[in-house]
Amino acid sequence: MPDVSLALGPGDAAEFIYEKGVVLARDGQEARLVEDTVRMYFTEATGLTADRVRRVGPETNRSGITRIQVGDPGHGDRHGDRAVAHALRAMREHEGRAGRRLVSRNHVVSIAGSSSGEPVPAPLTQGTNPSPDEGGYDVDTAADVLIVDNGLTHDYGAVPLLAHVQGDLHGTETDDQGNLLQYVGHGTFIAGLVAAVAPNTDITVRSTLNDAGAILESEFGERLFAAVDEHGWPDIISLSAGTSNGRVDGLLGVEGFMQELRGKRTLMVAAAGDNASATPFWPAAYASLPDFADAVLSVGALRSDGEFGACFSNHGAWVSAFAPGERLTSALTGFDAPVPYLYQHSTYDACRFGFGYACTCQYPRHTGALSEAGTPVKPDEVMFEGYAHWSGTSFAAALAAGMAAAYMTADKELAPRAVRDQLLTVNAAVAEMRGGHVLALIPPTWRPGAVVELGP
Ligand SMILES: [Zn+2]
Structure with missing residues (x-):
């Protein structure tokens, strides 16, 4: 994926790869809630810049998923992305009340096979x-x-x-x-x-x-x-x-x-x-x-x-x-x-x-x-x-x-x-x-x- 900045997570476990600077939410009201909550959290709690927080890409699609930019994908290294980590943290209270997840990293889905050898x-x-x-x-x-x-x-x-x-x-x-x-x-x-x-x-x-x-x-x-x-x-x-x-x-x-x-x-x-x-x-x-x-x-x-x-x-x-x-x-x-x-x-x-x-x-x-x-x-x-x-x-x-x-x-x-x-x-x-x-x-x-x- 040449045009996407990627990081490994969670923490040092390196169990998955995800896109830096972006989180996912369900379309519509939930996406707006994530956008607003993350923006406020960044301003009040982290010192991260809130200006970048915005929905990107199509407003609706059949997957029902919206990408929300939360940070500069060029920041940090491949071991983590601070903006994404804070965006997930910002939503914890809401998720606790809703009893379900409202936000996610944008993971890389890949063919199973990196550890099982080549032909x-x-x-x-x-x-x-x-x-x-x-x-x-x-x-x-x-x-x-x-x-x-x-x-x-x-x-x-x-x-x-x-x-x-x-x-x-x-x-x-x-x-x-x-x-x-x-x-x-x-x-x-x-x-x-x-x-x-x-x-x-x-x-x-x-x-x-x-x-x-x-x-x-x-x-x-x-x-x-x-x-x-x-x-x-x-x-x-x-x-x-x-x-x-x-x-x-x-x-x-x-x-x-x-x-x-x-x-x-x-x-x-x-x-x-x-x-x-x-x-x-x-x-x-x-x-x-x-x-x-x-x-x-x-x-x-x-x-x-x-x-x-x-x-x-x-x-x-x-x-x-x-x-x-x-x-x-x-x-x-x-x-x-x-x-x-x-x-x-x-x-x-x-x-x-x-x-x-x-x-x-x-x-x-x-x-x-x-x-x-x-x-x-x-x-x-x-x-x-x-x-x-x-x-x-x-x-x-x-x-x-x-x-x-x-x-x-x-x-x-x-x-x-x-x-x-x-x-x-x-x-x-x-x-x-x-x-x-x-x-x-x-x-x-x-x-x-x-x-x-x-x-x-
Ligand atoms: Zn083995």
Whole structure:
């Protein structure tokens, strides 16, 4: 996001990223209350300048959200924004009286995946994992899955597995040197996973998250509305992006969209996030709010053996179930001509999250261009020629979305939200996540891999 000044929060925890100098409020009366209250608080209590406090951007939109500028986005550093912190504080008393939140930071919503590793080339001869289910495609009974992610790679049409996939192309896929850009192929990879698990499915990929896999919360709700406006409400939305916000009552920017979703028959299957954290990650964590429990399935990741949680996976009571999410194999790009890729991040000597198995933090080893030390390094280059191995809750969610679609078409009587219950009550296995038992959704054609325990 080149034109936006960003900071990390909350405090030193660095669990999310947000826009500096701006807060969000609901349209209309609430936005005016926030504007007036913050202006008064700044003048009376902080010495911050109140002149800048004003509503910016469209007065109303379908998300029901207004941006309110509260400070100079150029002030402070990436560790915090004083004006935003004070604006949130200014509203505490009002929020206490109202019994609900009135103001929020403007968080960055991004594709889950920063901690789960980058794609690794995989040979075409070994096929995908999960491998394609043998069921056929039937235009009259096919389930309708909408993938909100980044766009399809240009050569996806060459892949038989993706015969019933359509949607937005990614557009620019490589840099000036011809190297594949980071995250390109994410939506294609997900489409391949859904298609493998649920062959009787019409899949549409929307390029909502094309901009390096990230979007501001203030725009995210509008983009979700745009995706369903263009497509119609599908049976299933597969969503692999989100953010935490330090709260347990939802994400203000998607509140309008989630309320509308509630009244439809669509099931949202959402990635739980890759921060190895128990902090609720939205929209996935809507699965834990009573009003949305039937409409959202939140999905964490299991490691390659399907028996334990993956090191990077978020977890907690707000995660509905876990599906395999380590080293899955699906379509990426390079089907018509090989495409080079330079690694962005180096692997670590040990698991960043303290796990004792050969996880994606460490293997397969590579050196990345953006090394943590800040010193320039020569990154390792690989060549993609079609398939890739990739890891993340994004892909675990795609498998769960595929299972829901397959279940729906196997039993034509079943509505998407009834499938959610069936999957969790009848179809779920059990796995272990951080010492506790969790529900596991294992696609029939997925093959477990060996997991190397590294010992204490
Ligand atoms: Zn790890």
